[in-house]
Amino acid sequence: MVQTRRDVLRAGGGASVLALLAAVGLVMPGAALAADWNKRAFEGKTLSDAFKGLGAGVPANSADIIMRAPDIAENGAVVPIGIESKIPGTESIALLIEKNPNPLAAAFDIPAGTETMVSMRVKMGETSSVYALVKANGKYYVAKKEIKVTLGGCGA
């Protein structure tokens, strides 16, 4: 059998597309549906993985980020957390929970005209440090708070 270059390419290309589809399908069906979802950051298993995925590297500590959250959360399935950034030029705010299986919980883009403050409710598996990461003028800043969890939110 004479194999032309074209045949080889076709066969190789077809196989790799199939492999790719299988991999995507197995790992996470629908990953292609939300194309802008930052898979790398959200699936990072450690705080530094998540920071890297967000492009934050090692953020600087800041006292101008205010986190409104309880010191003790009785129900880890519903922990109310508010983050406000007083850093001028804040572009985005992210919330990370260090001891959750995937620390990154949420990331918000804040366009001009929107106040640099968000409130939400998140799940916490256990007592953990919670980080508010803020991007302002291309630089990253972080604030940290420890929240004690009486009842974990993962089996709930």
Place this chain on the structure above:
Amino acid sequence: MADPMRIRAVSKDGVVNVKMLMSHEMETGLRKDSSGKPVPAHFIQSVSVTWQGKVVLSAQWGPAVSKNPFLEFNFKGGKKGDKVEVTWTDNKGEKRTDEATIN
């Protein structure tokens, strides 16, 4: 199709306070059902809020956001009677859009 969101938008001194409650399981993919099989992940991945065609907030979420997510924020410029539109998309590609009138 998921249930409608509850959205409240209130204007005060030129700032609109938006509160919303979405109806979604926010399944992490880490839980097991009674027979020990893992429950597949099903959670909202992106949320976008627009006012007069302009995005006033966009978010990416992971499964750590609580079931039936709550979100609150403020933006400037909206007037009473304007509409605020919220759209979410989950990891299965389901989408829902609801709107509210600013009070």
